Amino acid sequence: MLNVYICEDDKKQLADLSAIVRSTIMIEEYDMTLELSTVNPYELLNEIQDKKNFIGVYILDVDLNTDIDGIELAAKIRHYDVSGTIIFVTTHEEMAHLTFKYKVEAIDYIIKDDPIKMSHDLKACLKIANERQSHENLQEDIFTVKVGSRRRSFHYADIVYFETSDTPHKIILHTENSMTEFYYQIKDLEKIDPRFIRCHKSFVINKQKIESVDLKNRLVRLSNGDTCLVSVRAISKLR
Amino acid sequence: MIIHFIEISELLLTIFFFLLFTKLFPSKIVLISIFVFPYAWLMAKLDAVCGYRIFVAISTLFYLSSFSLLLIYLAQKRRNIEEAIFTSSAVFITNYFLSSIINSLLINPFEGNHIKILFLHLSLFCLALALIYFPTRFLFSWFKRAANRKQQITSIIMLTVSILVIMNSYLFYGELSLSIEKMSIIAAILVVFFMLFFISKQYLFFLEEKHKIEIRNKTYEATLLYTQEIEERYKELRKAQHDYKNLLLSLESYILERDYDGLTDYFTRLKSNEVSSALNMGTQLPQLQNIVNLDIKGILMMKLLALPKDNFDVNIEIKESINFMNRDTVLLVRAIGIILDNAIEELMGLGSGRLDVAFMNFEEDIVIVISNTCKEIAFPLSKLKKEGVSTKGDDRGFGLTILSEIIDQLNGVYLETIYKNDQFTQVLTISKEG
Numbered sequence: 145m146l147n148v149y150i151c152e153d154d155k156k157q158l159a160d161l162s163a164i165v166r167s168t169i170m171i172e173e174y175d176m177t178l179e180l181s182t183v184n185p186y187e188l189l190n191e192i193q194d195k196k197n198f199i200g201v202y203i204l205d206v207d208l209n210t211d212i213d214g215i216e217l218a219a220k221i222r223h224y225d226v227s228g229t230i231i232f233v234t235t236h237e238e239m240a241h242l243t244f245k246y247k248v249e250a251i252d253y254i255i256k257d258d259p260i261k262m263s264h265d266l267k268a269c270l271k272i273a274n275e276r277q278s279h280e281n282l283q284e285d286i287f288t289v290k291v292g293s294r295r296r297s298f299h300y301a302d303i304v305y306f307e308t309s310d311t312p313h314k315i316i317l318h319t320e321n322s323m324t325e326f327y328y329q330i331k332d333l334e335k336i337d338p339r340f341i342r343c344h345k346s347f348v349i350n351k352q353k354i355e356s357v358d359l360k361n362r363l364v365r366l367s368n369g370d371t372c373l374v375s376v377r378a379i380s381k382l383r
Numbered sequence: 384m385i386i387h388f389i390e391i392s393e394l395l396l397t398i399f400f401f402l403l404f405t406k407l408f409p410s411k412i413v414l415i416s417i418f419v420f421p422y423a424w425l426m427a428k429l430d431a432v433c434g435y436r437i438f439v440a441i442s443t444l445f446y447l448s449s450f451s452l453l454l455i456y457l458a459q460k461r462r463n464i465e466e467a468i469f470t471s472s473a474v475f476i477t478n479y480f481l482s483s484i485i486n487s488l489l490i491n492p493f494e495g496n497h498i499k500i501l502f503l504h505l506s507l508f509c510l511a512l513a514l515i516y517f518p519t520r521f522l523f524s525w526f527k528r529a530a531n532r533k534q535q536i537t538s539i540i541m542l543t544v545s546i547l548v549i550m551n552s553y554l555f556y557g558e559l560s561l562s563i564e565k566m567s568i569i570a571a572i573l574v575v576f577f578m579l580f581f582i583s584k585q586y587l588f589f590l591e592e593k594h595k596i597e598i599r600n601k602t603y604e605a606t607l608l609y610t611q612e613i614e615e616r617y618k619e620l621r622k623a624q625h626d627y628k629n630l631l632l633s634l635e636s637y638i639l640e641r642d643y644d645g646l647t648d649y650f651t652r653l654k655s656n657e658v659s660s661a662l663n664m665g666t667q668l669p670q671l672q673n674i675v676n677l678d679i680k681g682i683l684m685m686k687l688l689a690l691p692k693d694n695f696d697v698n699i700e701i702k703e704s705i706n707f708m709n710r711d712t713v714l715l716v717r718a719i720g721i722i723l724d725n726a727i728e729e730l731m732g733l734g735s736g737r738l739d740v741a742f743m744n745f746e747e748d749i750v751i752v753i754s755n756t757c758k759e760i761a762f763p764l765s766k767l768k769k770e771g772v773s774t775k776g777d778d779r780g781f782g783l784t785i786l787s788e789i790i791d792q793l794n795g796v797y798l799e800t801i802y803k804n805d806q807f808t809q810v811l812t813i814s815k816e817g
Contacts, residue, residue, distance in 0.1 A: 213702075215702065240700040240702055240741070241698075241700075241739075242698075242700050242739055242741035242743075242752045242754070243700050243702055243741055243743050246741065246743065246750055246752055246810065247743045247745070247750070257654075258654075291797045291799070291812050292745065292747060292748035292795065292797060292812040292813070292814050293745045293746040293747040293748050293814075294745050294748060294750060294812050296799075307765075309791065310791050311791050314797075316765075318763075318764070318765060321764065321801060321802045321803050322764065322799065322800060322801040322802070322803075323764050323765060323798075323799065323800045324797075324799040324800075325790075325797040325798050325799065326797060368763050368764075369762060369763040370763045370765055
């Protein structure tokens with residue numbers, strides 16, 4: 145069950161948004177209810193503050209005409225509901241897609257300049273939110289780490305390998321198309337899942353990402369094209 | 384000859400040890416090892432032919448000159464006189480004490496089978512070096528954390544001690560008591576070194592000032608450009624406002640005449656018109672004012688204004704006030720500069736594309752996202768950090784190597800690199816406290 149919350153300062157647009165959401169839920173028979181639509185961001189915060197065990201979908205305007213804006217509101221929502229879906233409604237000039245994506249991990253933004261396109265985009269977003277819920281049970285396979293005070297999550301299946309950096313305790317996580325640094329103990333990394341093995345004092349690799357093993361030179365080639373060293377002791381783990 | 388050979392190898396080992404320790408080890412220095420043999424042979428000849436007096440003079444001279452060479456090398460690399468003195472003094476002091484301890488431990492230090500002695504001495508020496516690894520690490524980290532004044536005093540004391548140590552054989556040959564002659568020579572050498580110390584200190588300070596002035600000039604130029612840009616945008620905005628008033632007037636006339644068909648028609652034409660986009664323009668660059676730190680604002684202005692705005696789509700998102708409170712921003716400015724340079728160079732190569740720059744506040748961090756259109760990268764991302772590898776062909780890939788070196792020097796700074804859908808993105812997470 146998903147709870148939908150809408151916060152928009154313009155009463156007319158709030159009513160429009162609510163109507164679109166209500167009709168979409170009904171027509172598509174989504175497992176959702178429109179819990180609250182409000183002009184006051186604090187009302188929304190109060191509502192979700194003491195709630196437990198729920199997944200929220202938040203449709204927020206960026207400019208709320210109060211002392212906080214939609215981005216700050218979303219950041220506060222993230223305190224209570226880490227996995228909720230956040231969708232921004234914005235005009236073209238307020239657009240800040242990187243901020244939406246990185247700061248509050250919003251799934252999408254809807255530009256409200258064009259009412260017909262807005263309605264279409266909102267429906268698409270609700271569909272995504274609904275699909276995300278059905279994938280929620282996959283959550284055990286996610287590796288979550290703090291990069292400073294920023295939370296980053298990776299699917300185990302995306303992680304190719306971990307590597308220690310020149311700075312003590314700093315780890316670099318490699319996926320097919322990204323590198324991410326954070327603080328961690330390398331010896332704790334092989335414990336997160338059996339598919340991760342410590343093949344060298346400075347490498348923990350994902351077993352499923354091995355392309356080939358060169359036992360003679362003690363090297364292992366991974367799916368993203370990188371090669372890692374293998375220590376003598378770890379050879380048995382790779383056989 | 385064996386004595387000299389052992390002595391010089393020990394010195395070389397200590398130098399290697401400390402250079403490795405400070406991560407300043409150039410692979411070429413291994414070449415110096417070739418000179419160990421001729422030097423040992425020369426010293427043995429000197430000792431035998433010219434007598435002890437000359438030998439002591441020459442070897443002291445040799446040690447003093449190698450001390451100054453090491454000092455100059457370190458000062459050049461680190462640009463920090465105190466640290467250079469500390470390291471090079473540490474080399475000579477530890478070398479002296481370790482080799483005297485080993486010599487006194489062995490009963491007949493230089494008698495018997497040469498190869499055996501050599502092996503025994505050098506392996507003992509290596510063992511001793513390994514043993515002092517942790518104490519030295521402690522000492523070095525203490526020195527790095529110490530206050531400026533303390534560093535200065537420590538390095539001066541170390542300098543004195545090391546010169547005394549280097550000249551010990553000169554001091555104590557002949558009679559044990561110190562003659563006026565010897566004392567005055569030592570004093571003269573010390574004075575020369577101290578003078579060098581203060582002069583180079585002053586010189587470095589001067590260089591730094593010059594660098595600062597240069598940066599200030601560049602920032603000033605960028606600010607001028609920025610002001611011009613803002614003025615232009617302001618003019619555009621004024622024009623748009625003017626158009627807007629005219630629009631309202633014509634709308635009013637439609638309403639007054641109750642011509643609703645005409646009104647609807649006019650309205651739809653308006654929405655697709657460029658007037659509204661003119662209103663939106665000019666919201667990009669002024670966002671830079673949200674950055675409190677002038678040097679960071681400066682580098683952004685400089686780099687972003689360098690990109691011709693006709694072919695490229697630049698999007699800036701700095702919605703909140705950004706303040707790197709107590710952080711030293713010198714290295715950060717360099718890091719941001721390198722990321723922007725890489726992005727702009729790539730875009731210029733492509734001829735068109737999109738550049739996104741975003742600054743945002745997190746609880747304890749500031750996150751900087753810089754993202755640019757990029758042609759396909761056909762190799763693992765980790766290769767980008769290797770020297771000489773770049774998306775732009777040969778010998779231009781030092782940017783990212785330097786970037787990761789800078790980030791390794793900074794506390795609480797994390798780099799994330801993503802390449803997805805032809806977008807190359809660098810995310811810097813920087814803790815505000817440093």
